[in-house]
Each structure stands twice: as C-alpha cells, then as structure tokens.
Amino acid sequence: MERTGAEILLRTLKEEGVDxxxxxxxxxxxxxxxxxxxxxxxxxxxxxxxxxxxAADGYARATGKVGVCLATSGPGAxxxxxxxxxxxxxSTPMIALTGQVTTNLLGSDAFQETDxxxxxxxxxxHSFLVQDPRDMASTVREALxxxxxxxxxxxxxxxxxDVLALRIKEEEAREPGFFNTTELxxxxxxRIRLKEIARLLNESERPVLLIGGGVKLAQAFTELSDVIEKxxxxxxxxxxxxxxxxxxxxxNLGLIGTHGMELANRIIHQADFILAVGxxxxxxxTSVIEGFAPLATIAxxxxxxxxxxxxxxxxxxxxxxxxxxxxxxxxxxxxxxxxDWLSRISKERSRIEMEGCADGCGPVGDFIRQVQGNMPExxxxxxxxxxxxxxxxxxxxxxxxxxxxxxxxxxxxxFSVPAAMGAKVxxxxxxxxxxxxxxxxxxxxxxxxxIGFYNIPVKIIVFNNGNLGMIRQIxxxxxxxxxxxxxxxDLVNITEIARGFGIExxxxxxxxxxxxxxxxxxxxxxxxxxxxxDEDNFVYPIIPPGRSNIEMIYGRGx
Amino acid sequence: MEKELKEHVISMLVNNRPGVLARVAGVFGRxxxxxxxxxxxxxxxxxxxxxxxxxxxxxxxxxKVKKQLNRLVDVISVNELDDDRSVKREMVLIxxxxxxxxxxxxxxxxxxxxxxxxxxxxxxCILQIxxxxxxxxxxxxxxKPLVVKDIARTGALALESEI
Ligand SMILES: Cc1ncc(C[n+]2csc(CCOP(=O)(O)OP(=O)(O)O)c2C)c(N)n1
Numbered sequence: 001m002e003r004t005g006a007e008i009l010l011r012t013l014k015e016e017g018v019d020x021x022x023x024x025x026x027x028x029x030x031x032x033x034x035x036x037x038x039x040x041x042x043x044x045x046x047x048x049x050x051x052x053x054x055a056a057d058g059y060a061r062a063t064g065k066v067g068v069c070l071a072t073s074g075p076g077a078x079x080x081x082x083x084x085x086x087x088x089x090x091s092t093p094m095i096a097l098t099g100q101v102t103t104n105l106l107g108s109d110a111f112q113e114t115d116x117x118x119x120x121x122x123x124x125x126h127s128f129l130v131q132d133p134r135d136m137a138s139t140v141r142e143a144l145x146x147x148x149x150x151x152x153x154x155x156x157x158x159x160x161x162d163v164l165a166l167r168i169k170e171e172e173a174r175e176p177g178f179f180n181t182t183e184l185x186x187x188x189x190x191r192i193r194l195k196e197i198a199r200l201l202n203e204s205e206r207p208v209l210l211i212g213g214g215v216k217l218a219q220a221f222t223e224l225s226d227v228i229e230k231x232x233x234x235x236x237x238x239x240x241x242x243x244x245x246x247x248x249x250x251x252n253l254g255l256i257g258t259h260g261m262e263l264a265n266r267i268i269h270q271a272d273f274i275l276a277v278g279x280x281x282x283x284x285x286t287s288v289i290e291g292f293a294p295l296a297t298i299a300x301x302x303x304x305x306x307x308x309x310x311x312x313x314x315x316x317x318x319x320x321x322x323x324x325x326x327x328x329x330x331x332x333x334x335x336x337x338x339x340d341w342l343s344r345i346s347k348e349r350s351r352i353e354m355e356g357c358a359d360g361c362g363p364v365g366d367f368i369r370q371v372q373g374n375m376p377e378x379x380x381x382x383x384x385x386x387x388x389x390x391x392x393x394x395x396x397x398x399x400x401x402x403x404x405x406x407x408x409x410x411x412x413x414x415f416s417v418p419a420a421m422g423a424k425v426x427x428x429x430x431x432x433x434x435x436x437x438x439x440x441x442x443x444x445x446x447x448x449x450x451i452g453f454y455n456i457p458v459k460i461i462v463f464n465n466g467n468l469g470m471i472r473q474i475x476x477x478x479x480x481x482x483x484x485x486x487x488x489x490d491l492v493n494i495t496e497i498a499r500g501f502g503i504e505x506x507x508x509x510x511x512x513x514x515x516x517x518x519x520x521x522x523x524x525x526x527x528x529x530x531x532x533x534d535e536d537n538f539v540y541p542i543i544p545p546g547r548s549n550i551e552m553i554y555g556r557g558x
Numbered sequence: 559m560e561k562e563l564k565e566h567v568i569s570m571l572v573n574n575r576p577g578v579l580a581r582v583a584g585v586f587g588r589x590x591x592x593x594x595x596x597x598x599x600x601x602x603x604x605x606x607x608x609x610x611x612x613x614x615x616x617x618x619x620x621x622k623v624k625k626q627l628n629r630l631v632d633v634i635s636v637n638e639l640d641d642d643r644s645v646k647r648e649m650v651l652i653x654x655x656x657x658x659x660x661x662x663x664x665x666x667x668x669x670x671x672x673x674x675x676x677x678x679x680x681x682x683c684i685l686q687i688x689x690x691x692x693x694x695x696x697x698x699x700x701x702k703p704l705v706v707k708d709i710a711r712t713g714a715l716a717l718e719s720e721i
Contacts (some may be wrong), residue, residue, distance in 0.1 A: 117577065121584055126631040129576065146631055178573040178605060179634045306625040 005133035006031035006164040008173070009097075010039040012140040018068050020425055021097075022046055022055040026072020028099025028112065031164035044425065044454060047446035049076050051418035053083020053096065054444070058419030059426035060092045061405045062380060064219060066147050067092065067422065072099040073161075074112030078119065082412060084154050085123040089409025090240055091217055093152035095143055096124075102162040103131055117158055125153030133166045134174045142176075150184060151304035152217055184303065186320045186328070193318045194325060197275065197299045198332035200316070201231060204273035204297075206341050209233045210256070210285075213240025213408065214278015214302055214322050221245070221401045223326035224277065230330060232338045233275075234345055236264040238285045239408035241278070243398035250346065257285040258543045259390045261359070262352050265549040267345055268293055276300045278322050281311040282409065291548025301325045359394045360540040364463065364533055367510045367517075368395035368435070371461065374521040376431055380405060380423055384416035384436035387469035390539045392435040400430075414443025420458045421451055431459065438464040438488055448501035451526045459520050460503075462494055463510075465533040473538040477553060478545070498528040505530065510537070561616035565594075567639045567646065567716050568623065573632040574600060574607040582609060582633070585626045591615050595648075595713020606634065612714050639716045646716040648694050651676070652685045652701060653708035660704045667704070671697045682707075 003011070009032060013021075022044045025033045036043050046052045049071040056067030067087075071080050077098040087094045101110040117127045126146050128139050143155040201207055215224055224245045228235060235245055236256045245252070254261035256268055268274065274296045279285065286292040289312060300308055300317040308317045318325055359365045368391060372379070377399050383392035383406040398404045405423055407415040416436045424432040441462045451458060463469075471486040498505035505528040508516030513531070520529045541552030572578050579598060586593050597610045613619065620638050627636045639646070656664060656678070668675065668685065677684040687697045691714065698709070 118580070121581065122588060127577070176575075178575065178632070304629070306629055308625075309621075 001170050002167045003170065004031060004035070004165055004167050005130070005136050005159070006035045008133060008136040008168075009140060009159070009164070010035050010041055012137045013068065013144075014039065014041055016141060016144050018066065018095075018144075020044065020059065021068045021070050022052040022059070022422060023070030023097070024049050024052055024072070024076060026074075026076050026099055026112070028073040028101065028161045029070060029076075029097075029159070029164070031161065032070065032097070032099075032159075043070075044450065046418065046450050048444065049079035050083050050414070051421075051444050051447045051450070053080045053094075054086065054412075054415050054418035055422030055425070056094050056096075057083060057087045057090075057092045057415075058382065058405055058422030060087075060094055060422075061090075061419070062402055062423035062430075062432075063426040064402070065093075065426065066144055067094045067426075068097065069094070070097040072112070073101055073116075074114050077114055077116040081119060081123070084120055084156070086407050086410040086412045086415060087154040088123045088125070090213060090407065091152050092154065093147040094154040095147055096120075096154055096156045098156060098158050099164075100129070100158045100160040103160045104162070106160065117156065120156055123154070124156045127156040127158065129158045129160075130163050131160070133163050133168045134172050135176065136163070137173050138175050151214070151307070184319070184321060186324050190318050190320050190325070191328065193316060194328055195332055196316055197301070197318065198329060200273055200297055200299060201233070201275060202334045202336070205338075206271050207231075207233050207273040207275065207338075208253075208268050208271040208296075209235035210268070210274055210276040210279050211235055211237045211241035211244045212277065212279025213238065213244075214304075214307075215241060215244035216278075216402065218278065218303065218322035219401075220278075220323040220326050223323050223330065226330050227326055227333065231333045231336050232342065234267065234342065236260075236268050238279050238282065239393065239406065242393055243400070243402060243404040244278075246399055246401070246403075250342070253345070255393055256549065258287055259284070259539065260549070261394065262541055262552060263345075263349055265543075265552070266348060268296075269550050271296045274298045276302075276314070277326070278302055280307040283311070284408075286312065287543050287549045288546055291551075301329075361391045361395050362537045363510050364391045364537055365395040367513060367531065368392060370513065371433065371517055371521070372396055374517055375433060379403070379431040379433055380427065382406065382416045382420040382423060382432060382434045384434070384440040385411045385413045386437040386440060387465070387473065387537075387539055388435050388437040388440070388463050390470075391463070394539070396435075413437075413440035416440065417444050417451075417458075417460060418447045420460070421447060421456050424456050424458050425454075434458060434460040436460065436462055437469060438462055438466065438492075438494065439468045441494070445497065448498060448503050448528075452502035455525055457523070457525050457527075459523065460498075460526070460528040461520070462528065462530050463533045464494060464530050465535045465537065466490060467535050469533075469535070469538075472535065473542070476538070477542070494530040495528070498530075503528050507532070510534070561618075563614045563616060566613050566615055566619050567644070567714060568611045568613070568627075568636060569639050569716055569718075570609050570627060570636045571601065571634040572607050572609055573634065574605055575632065578607070578632045579609070581630050582627065585623060585630070586611070586613065589622055589626065591619060591623065597713050597715050610713065610715050637718070639718060643720050644716050644718050646690060646714045647688060648691055648712055648714050649686065649688045650694050650698065650709060650711040652687070652698070652706055654683055654685070654701070654704055654706055656681045656683045664704055667700055671700060673697060
C-alpha cells in the first residue's frame with residue numbers, strides 16, 4: 001500500500017488521538033488539505049493564522065489534549081509566531097504544522113521560504129524538519145510525545161511540499177532511533193525531599209499554598225484539593241493557577257501579584273511556610289522579588305527543573321510529576337485544623353470586605369457576577385488582556401477545572417476570541433463566555449467570520465470603555481494623567497460589526513444591563529454583547545512597578 | 559556588580575541530527591554567556607555527538623546552563639568537568655615560511671616544544687602542537703618571533719579521568 005507524506009501525516013495524527021485542526025491553506029500545504037477530504041479529522045478554516053494558533057491553544061487548555069494548527073510556508077508560518085509564543089509561555093501542549101518549500105529549494109530564498117524553525121527556536125519546546133516521507137510517522141509521534149510530556153509546550157513540524165506529495169510504501173517507514181530524554185522518575189531522592197517538605201508543612205503555623213499553572217497541566221485537581229482539605233492550608237494562585245483547586249470552604253484567597261487580590265497578597269506576606277506547586281514565581285506574581293514573603297521558608301514542587309530556583313531561591317524542592325508528588329505528599333502530611341491562622345485570615349478578609357475593596361472592579365465586577373449567575377455552573381470563561389482580564393479573573397468564580405482560560409505569561413491581546421472558539425470546538429458540552437476589551441477584540445475580530453461560518457456558539461462580551469483601559473490606568477497613576485495613544489475611536493459600532501459577520505448582537509450599559517445579559521445567556525448560537533463601561537473604571541488595588549506585593553495603591557487620588 | 563569569572567568546561571552528549579548545535583548555542587546566548595571554544599564530533603555511535611564547550615563565567619553559570627541544556631530534547635547528558643578529575647587537550651596548527659634566517663631556530667624550536675611538522679611544501683611549513691592550554695600558549699609565544707603566517711586552533715577537548 002502506497003501513501004503520500006500528507007496521508008501519513010493525517011493518519012498518524014488521527015491514530016494518536018488528534019480530531020481537530022485549525023488552519024489556513026497555501027500552495028505548500030495543499031497536499032494536506034487535499035487529504036482532508038478523505039480524513040476523519042475536522043479542519044476549521046480560520047481567517048488569520050495567528051487565530052489558528054490561539055484556537056489550537058484554547059482547544060488544548062479546555063480539553064487537556066494536544067491542540068494542532070496548520071499554516072503554509074512563509075507568511076502563513078510567520079503569522080503563527082505570536083500564537084506559538086503565547087502557547088510556549090503558558091506551557092500549552094501544541095503542534096504547529098508549517099508548509100515549507102520543496103527540499104531542493106531549501107536555503108535558496110525561494111518564493112515564500114522562511115526559516116520558521118530558526119525563527120521559532122526560542123519559543124518552541126522542539127521542532128522538526130521532515131526531509132523524507134519515510135520519517136513522517138515517527139516524527140509526528142515523537143512530536144506529540146514531546147508536546148505532552150514533562151512541562152508541555154509547542155512543537156513545530158516543518159513540512160516541505162515534496163515530502164508531503166511523495167509516495168512511499170508502508171513498510172518503508174523508519175524509526176530514527178534517537179534518544180528521547182524527557183522521561184522523569186520518582187525515586188528515593190524525591191521521596192526523601194517530599195518527606196522533608198511534609199515535615200516543614202506539619203511544623204509550620206502560617207502555611208500558604210501557592211498554585212501555578214503546572215497543576216492544571218498535570219491534571220492534579222483532586223490530588224491538590226485532597227491535600228488542601230487534609231491539612232487546612234489556605235491557598236493563593238498565580239494567573240495560570242486560577243481554577244486548579246475549587247474547594248469552596250474559605251481556603252481560596254485569590255490571585256497574588258501585581259494585579260492580585262489584597263487578601264492574597266497580605267496573607268502570603270505573613271506566611272511562615274510556602275509550598276509552591278507548578279509555579280515559577282514570575283515577576284507578575286512576586287512583584288519586586290526582594291519584598292516577597294520575607295518570613296517564609298519556601299518549598300517548590302515542579303516537573304520542570306529550570307523552574308526551580310529560577311526567580312527566587314527556594315529552600316527545598318522536588319522535581320517530579322506534580323500529580324505523583326501530591327499523591328505521595330498526601331500520605332506524609334498530618335491532619336491539622338490551624339484555627340488560629342484561619343481565623344486571622346478570616347478577620348483580614350472581613351476587614352477588606354468592610355472597606356469595600358474585595359474585588360476592586362467597581363460596577364464591572366457586579367456585572368460579571370450577574371453574568372455568571374445566569375450561566376450554567378460549568379461554564380468556561382476566557383479572558384483577553386488588559387483591565388478586562390483583571391476584572392474577569394477577580395470577579396468570575398471558577399468552579400470547574402480548566403474553567404478560566406487566559407494568556408498569562410505572554411499577555412497576548414486578541415487571544416480570547418480565537419481561544420474561545422478552540423475551547424468550544426474541543427469541549428462543546430460546556431458553555432464558553434469571552435470577556436475582552438475593545439482594543440484586544442479588534443486584534444482578532446476577523447474570527448467572528450469563522451465563528452459564524454461554523455456556528456460555534458461562544459458568547460462574547462466586549463467591554464467598551466473607548467480606551468486601552470489598562471494603558472490609561474498606568475498613564476493615570478505613573479505618568480501624571482498625561483494620556484496619549486490610549487484613546488480608541490468613538491466612530492466604531494461594535495454591534496453593527498458583529499451583525500455584519502452574521503453574529504447576533506446587542507448593546508448594554510454596565511450600570512443597567514437590561515435584557516442584554518439574559519439574551520446573551522439564552523442565545524442558542526454565537527452572541528456578542530457590547531457593554532459600555534466608564535473609561536475610569538480602573539482596578540484597585542494595584543502595585544506600582546518596583547514595589548512589593550503589599551505596597552498597594554487603593555484609588556485614583558493616591 | 560562584577561562577579562568573579564572562572565573557566566567552565568561543559569561536556570555533553572547529544573543526538574547527532576540537524577539543528578542541534580544551534581539549539582545548544584542558543585541556550586548560552588540567551589543566558590548571556592559567551593562560548594570561548596567549542597568542539598563537536600561524532601562519538602563511538604554515529605547517532606550521538608559529543609560537544610565540549612569552554613566559557614568564562616560567574617558561579618551561577620553551571621546550574622543555569624545545565625538545567626536549560628537538559629531541557630533540550632536532543633541533549634542526552636550534560637557534565638561540567640573540573641580540573642582535578644578530567645583530562646583536557648587542545649591542538650593548534652601553525653603555518654610559517656621557512657627561510658635561511660629562521661631555519662635553524664625553527665628546527666630548534668620544534669625539538670624543544672615537541673611539535674610535529676605535518677606539512678612542508680615550497681618552504682612553507684605547518685607545525686602541529688597538541689597539549690594543555692598552557693603548552694599550546696607557550697609554543698605560540700615561542701614561535702611568534704619566527705613570523706607565524708596562519709594559525710588554526712581547536713578549543714579544549716576533555717574527558718573525565720575517573721568514572
Ligand atoms: C498584542 C499586544 N499589544 C499590546 C499590549 C499591551 N497592552 C496591555 S493591556 C493593553 C490595553 C488593552 O486595552 P483593551 O483591549 O481595550 O482592554 P481594557 O484594558 O480596556 O480592558 C495594551 C495595549 C499587549 N498586551 N498585547
């Protein structure tokens with residue numbers, strides 16, 4: 001039986017569990033699109049390759065499966081770059097397939113040739129150039145394994161057109177026989193270190209658990225919740241850690257860091273012991289590092305050795321699969337009530353609530369809570385970047401694993417709409433609601449066409465404050481209100497634009513949403529709700545650059 | 559704040575396939591470390607190459623570079639070799655004109671330094687010196703007055719002397 005490289009590519013992907021691809025064709029990749037006709041893999045034609053990458057990313061984040069995107073050589077491939085970098089920063093398992101000029105033209109500056117492997121070297125976990133169809137199947141399998149294993153990440157496969165078109169006999173396929181070094185073991189050394197961590201935790205009086213995105217990637221939701229309940233340990237999360245633990249009995253102190261909750265930042269500052277799980281202590285989480293958790297002994301569990309001690313010196317660490325570690329840890333820690341610590345926290349919580357700065361989002365916070373109240377419990381929220389992201393992660397209560405999807409490490413504006421599209425394709429049983437700003441919305445507005453065409457029923461909320469709101473807030477506080485290049489046009493009619501794409505749409509005010517929320521929540525198909533927000537609806541408290549997590553600014557006047 | 563710089567020799571085994579060297583070099587570059595010398599060649603197995611690199615760097619170097627290199631899919635093992643438990647050798651090829659005036663000096667030098675004449679054509683001669691870094695540098699200094707025309711020098715090759 002003879003098959004082309006493209007056929008082998010799609011067959012191998014399918015065998016390995018890939019059901020959906022987001023992409024955009026070009027001459028170099030036509031052999032693949034041609035095979036799509038016979039393949040059971042679904043291909044979603046996006047309107048810009050960046051969106052294909054974000055959709056694959058959102059798909060992976062919602063399902064835990066590997067997301068796959070496809071673009072042609074040259075400009076198609078370079079259009080993926082922002083999406084690949086976004087996936088890399090948040091460790092999303094993803095495969096980027098790129099077309100390439102024929103092997104005899106490689107390196108000749110042929111039409112639509114770019115060295116996409118070179119361009120993406122620092123933003124991929126690994127990459128492959130397939131030079132012979134006999135290597136296709138083994139390369140695809142290896143790429144998928146690498147994307148998923150250890151700390152996941154995007155893997156790029158560059159596919160010259162002749163390799164896609166050439167036919168080989170099935171038995172000609174070959175295994176490269178190279179070493180794959182991504183395996184991790186849990187051995188005696190790891191066990192000893194975990195015992196020490198358990199001892200420190202048992203003896204601590206004011207412990208705090210710091211949860212990062214690694215928990216989600218390891219699918220360690222129940223293991224984590226078990227530990228929290230057994231030792232009565234309050235937890236804070238990084239932006240990527242949101243939605244990893246969803247116990248409701250007062251242990252959740254919220255997001256830490258520059259845009260974090262006051263309670264979370266104050267409590268971690270008082271901790272005598274911090275156990276970080278799947279978190280890398282990014283600058284957004286710690287603010288200025290010298291001021292972070294000055295009283296605490298810090299322990300760290302992570303699958304990625306480079307995340308250990310990268311940004312902060314930790315006192316003890318374990319490198320291992322997070323789920324395995326947490327399971328083991330559960331047996332080693334002592335049940336404990338910690339009434340003193342928990343009551344100190346609940347006093348702090350009441351004080352902050354009394355002062356009225358619980359979420360610090362103003363009327364937008366109430367609006368988001370109202371939306372959530374009208375949606376099923378198991379709704380996935382997707383947040384863009386800017387004030388809208390901070391509003392969403394502070395005001396939306398995540399109740400399911402993978403219930404919040406947002407670009408954390410890269411902070412890519414325009415991520416939300418295509419990512420939500422991918423999330424809904426991958427997880428059609430859950431409602432998906434997008435929160436975006438009027439700036440980021442336009443960075444991938446063309447995807448409304450894709451959403452309309454495939455009738456992907458996502459619900460999009462565009463907070464229209466007429467400004468790049470977060471930039472405006474920064475200019476207000478740190479540039480003496482010298483506003484420049486942060487005002488957007490009043491002439492743009494967002495609901496009309498949505499309707500122009502064939503998407504049902506309404507407009508509402510954040511103060512008086514009227515029937516808008518209900519229409520959004522009841523809509524069968526895709527729906528866009530434009531919500532007018534006051535341009536000075538900022539988020540408080542915030543932490544100025546170069547300050548520690550407890551040196552907060554509370555309001556406009558300060 | 560200037561940190562104290564020390565010479566670090568890293569020896570790694572990697573998959574012998576295209577693009578690996580670029581990835582390895584990228585790790586050094588991204589962390590802001592310069593590679594002073596680099597040797598790459600196949601090992602006993604055609605699927606595996608050994609890369610030996612030398613960098614002058616601060617004490618954080620080893621941990622940072624080792625972790626990042628280990629993260630590369632094609633890197634099989636990474637070791638830092640210290641002076642006490644490893645053997646290091648370098649080689650240099652030196653091209654010089656041989657004439658009436660320097661002939662005797664040159665052949666004196668050859669016998670003192672223990673170099674080998676590996677080519678002698680139309681009074682152009684190429685010498686080879688193998689030794690430690692100090693050996694190589696001593697020889698180069700010694701030969702400089704004899705009008706050296708061309709030099710090709712390897713970086714350090716190294717192996718652990720105890721396993
Ligand atoms: C692609 C990209 N460009 C620029 C930025 C810098 N940036 C961060 S937030 C922001 C403003 C976002 O404005 P908008 O989308 O209207 O959201 P708002 O803050 O008003 O909610 C900008 C420009 C970014 N994060 N991403």
